[in-house]
Amino acid sequence: MSTVNTLWQQQVISWEYTSAATPDLNEVPIQPFPASLHEQGDTRVIALDLSKDLETPYLATSPNLLANYVRICANEKISTTVAATSEVFFVLRGSGRTETADGTVVWQQGDAFTLPCNQGVTHFADEDSALYWSHDGPLLQYMGVQPNKAMFKPAYYSKAYMRDEVGKLRETAMQEKRNRVGIILGNTDSAKTKTMTHTMWSLFNLLPKGEVQKPHRHQSVALDLAAFSGPDTYTLIGKKVDENGDIINPVKAMWATNSVFVTPPGWWHSHHNESDQDAYVFPVQDAGLHTYMRTLDIQFVR
Ligand SMILES: [Fe+2]
Structure with a gap:
């Protein structure tokens, strides 16, 4: 009978407890991200990325979350899609609307809204606009999972x-x-x-x-x-x-x-x-x- 025991043993590693109880992970840095990042250039998403510090193979601002600026020039649009269970938006500047499978939400500077897992949304700007967009995509990346159920209804x-x-x-x-x-x-x-x-x-x-x-x-x-x-x-x-x-x-x-x-x-x-x-x-x-x-x-x- 051919077995995998020898193969699976190659995966095994162990550590003496007292020297290994606190693994040496990089700390989350105190990192500023200036407004100038979203105040110029083309319509685009600007990830506030600390993946090098956190040693993750995916974009991340903290182990569980990724924050982004979304810059949208006047009368332009941009779609955002992420495998996440929760997305939080805050309108930094401008006004416009976001079209989602659950309907269209109209926004202006100072508003916030949330979205559960979705297949993607499109943001339209009536004037020069910027959004602060955070989500828990890194947590799902870490777990290697895709969301398949909306866990809450969107809110404005x-x-x-x-x-x-x-x-x-x-x-x-x-x-x-x-x-x-x-x-x-x-x-x-x-x-x-x-x-x-x-x-x-x-x-x-x-x-x-x-x-x-x-x-x-x-x-x-x-x-x-x-x-x-x-x-x-x-x-x-x-x-x-x-x-x-x-x-x-x-x-x-x-x-x-x-x-x-x-x-x-x-x-x-x-x-x-x-x-x-x-x-x-x-x-x-x-x-x-x-x-x-x-x-x-x-x-x-x-
Ligand atoms: Fe606090």
Whole structure:
């Protein structure tokens, strides 16, 4: 009888436990992606790619997510197709519409919308436009799977809705010095995890002029879009906090309107607005997945 035992033994490897319990993977870098990437050139998708840092054979901004800028010149169109379970869009600039199998959604600057797995959509711009587009394609690439079921219905979040909802809680949140002045965006199909989709999460967070939002940390990676910012507005990011709750030896990520930076998993981060203009940040994270796995581990300084 011919067997495969010898062949299959060639695959075997093992490690002594204490020296191998924490594999030496590259860290997720704190990486800025300037707005200039989507402010010039032809209609196209610009991947915010960190695959070299992450050592993945596919495009990725974090292990689970890929963020992109989609630049669409006036009166032009572009199709986007990805094997993902969740796609999150935020309109950076301009106005237009996106045609999907579930219908046509009209959008303008400051709006957001989500799509479940689909066969592709086409974006049409009425004027010079740009979208911030994130999805969980890298997670599916890692698992070697194709999505075959829409896990939620698409949702559209208007700029007016998000601004009004944050406006309603602004005064109370500031008086109580809450950790963030924002709304977690939801979908009735992922209400259990209180996330935007079953895998992805986003917050529409106001950082009022002159204010500081104290550090917190979580195991999800944040792909942070500065949706609007004046000068001297930034995030401090570091691995540890001192006894006063201040971040030790932080890296400073400046906010610039319509630019993105990455906040690595587990790192403490605080937001600072030293300008006289309110600022808004729209972080996109894999926190739907972490919440489901009970691994988010969000912690706040006192
Ligand atoms: Fe955060």
